[in-house]
Amino acid sequence: MMRRLFPHPYLSLTLFIVWFLLVNDLKLGSAVLAAFLAITIPLLTGAYWPNRPQIKSVPALIAYGLIVFWDVILANIQVARIILFMPADRIRSAWIPVPIELRTPEAIALLSGTITMTPGTVTADMSDCGRVLLIHALHAPDPDAVRDDIKTRYEARLKRIFE
Amino acid sequence: MILTYALDFTLGCFGIALLLNLWLLLRGSNVVDRVLALDTMVVNSIALIVLYGIKSGSALNFEAAILFAMTGFVSSVAFAKYLTRGSVIE
Amino acid sequence: MIGLDQITEIVIAALLVIGGIFGLIGSFGLLKLRDPMQRLHAPTKATTVGVGTALLASVLDLWIFEATLTWQELLVIAFLFLTAPITALFLAKAHLHLTVRHEDIPPTGTKRPWATYSTDDADEFQP
Numbered sequence: 001m002m003r004r005l006f007p008h009p010y011l012s013l014t015l016f017i018v019w020f021l022l023v024n025d026l027k028l029g030s031a032v033l034a035a036f037l038a039i040t041i042p043l044l045t046g047a048y049w050p051n052r053p054q055i056k057s058v059p060a061l062i063a064y065g066l067i068v069f070w071d072v073i074l075a076n077i078q079v080a081r082i083i084l085f086m087p088a089d090r091i092r093s094a095w096i097p098v099p100i101e102l103r104t105p106e107a108i109a110l111l112s113g114t115i116t117m118t119p120g121t122v123t124a125d126m127s128d129c130g131r132v133l134l135i136h137a138l139h140a141p142d143p144d145a146v147r148d149d150i151k152t153r154y155e156a157r158l159k160r161i162f163e
Numbered sequence: 164m165i166l167t168y169a170l171d172f173t174l175g176c177f178g179i180a181l182l183l184n185l186w187l188l189l190r191g192s193n194v195v196d197r198v199l200a201l202d203t204m205v206v207n208s209i210a211l212i213v214l215y216g217i218k219s220g221s222a223l224n225f226e227a228a229i230l231f232a233m234t235g236f237v238s239s240v241a242f243a244k245y246l247t248r249g250s251v252i253e
Numbered sequence: 254m255i256g257l258d259q260i261t262e263i264v265i266a267a268l269l270v271i272g273g274i275f276g277l278i279g280s281f282g283l284l285k286l287r288d289p290m291q292r293l294h295a296p297t298k299a300t301t302v303g304v305g306t307a308l309l310a311s312v313l314d315l316w317i318f319e320a321t322l323t324w325q326e327l328l329v330i331a332f333l334f335l336t337a338p339i340t341a342l343f344l345a346k347a348h349l350h351l352t353v354r355h356e357d358i359p360p361t362g363t364k365r366p367w368a369t370y371s372t373d374d375a376d377e378f379q380p
Contacts, residue, residue, distance in 0.1 A: 021328045076302045083282035083295060084281075093288060093290065097360070097362060122294060123342055125367045127367055134358065196289055198344060199296060213308055213326070214269075240339065243347040
C-alpha cells in the first residue's frame with residue numbers, strides 16, 4: 001500500500017520541500033498543495049523510471065556533499081589562477097578516458113556532475129556501453145594522476161553510497 | 164556605506180562580463196561558442212537581477228530570477244540537442 | 254568599536270566582491286582561452302560560483318537589513334549548480350559532433366565507441 005502510494009519517496013520529499021521554498025511562506029494551504037503535488041507527480045511519472053534508487057547510507061551522502069562543496073571552492077580558485085596568470089600557449093589540455101565501475105545510472109550521473117564542477121575537468125561524453133567516461137581537463141600535465149584522483153576521491157565514495 | 168560601494172563594484176563586474184559575452188557572441192568561431200556565450204549571458208543576467216533586488220531592497224525579483232534560470236537552461240539544452248541530433252524531441 | 258551590523262555588512266560586501274570577481278573571470282576566460290573545449294571550463298565553474306556567491310550575499314542582506322527571509326534564492330542556487338554540468342555536457346557533445354574528428358580523441362578501451370560517434374540507434378546501456 002505505502003509502496004504503491006509513494007513509488008519514489010525521495011522524490012516526494014524533495015517535491016514537498018521545493019514547493020515550500022518556491023511559495024516562500026509557511027501556511028496550511030501551501031502544505032496541502034505541496035502534499036498533493038508530492039503524491040501525484042511521482043505516481044504520474046513513475047512509469048518512466050520503474051527502479052527506485054538505493055541509497056545505502058545517508059550520512060555518507062551528506063559527507064560526500066560537503067567534500068564536493070569544499071572541492072568546488074578549491075577548483076574555482078585553481079581555474080581562476082589558470083585563466084588569469086597562465087599564458088594561453090602553456091595550458092596543456094588533455095582528453096582523459098576514465099573507466100568506471102559504477103553501474104547504477106544515478107551514481108554515474110552524480111559522478112559526472114561532480115567531475116564537471118570540480119578541479120579543471122568537464123565530462124564530455126560516455127562510451128556507448130556506459131562503462132567509460134570521456135573527460136576533458138583544462139590543464140593536466142599528468143593525465144593519469146587526474147584519473148586516479150577521480151577514482152579514489154569520488155568514485156570509491158559513490159560506490160559505498162549506492163552499491 | 165561599504166555595502167553601497169561593493170554593490171556598485173559587483174554591478175560593474177557583471178556588466179563588463181555581459182559585454183565580454185556579447186563580444187564572443189558576435190565573434191565566436193562556431194555555433195557552439197555562440198550558444199555557450201548566450202548561456203553565460205543568461206547566468207550573468209540572473210546575477211544582475213539579483214543585485215538589482217539588493218539595491219532596491221525588495222524580494223520580488225527572485226521569481227524573475229527563477230524563471231530566467233529555467234528558461235535559460237531549457238533553451239541551451241534544446242539548442243545543443245538540436246545541434247547534435249538534428250531534432251529536439253525524438 | 255565595531256558593531257554587529259558593521260561586521261555583517263563587511264561579510265556581505267566581501268561576498269559581493271568575490272562574486273563579482275569570479276563572474277568577471279568566467280567571462281574573461283571565455284575570451285582568453287583558445288580552444289572551444291577549454292572555453293567550456295570558464296563559465297561552468299567560475300560564473301556559476303560567482304552568481305552563487307552574489308545570491309548568498311542577497312539572502313543575507315535581505316534577511317538582516319530588510320527582515321524578510323526568502324528561501325527562493327537558495328532554490329536558484331541549487332538550480333544553477335544542478336543545471337551547469339548538464340548544459341556543459343550537452344554543449345560538449347554538440348562540439349564533439351560538429352568539429353572533433355573521431356580519431357582526435359582517445360579510444361574508449363572497450364568494444365563500443367563513444368556515444369556521440371555511435372552509428373546504430375540501439376541503446377546499448379547495460380547497468
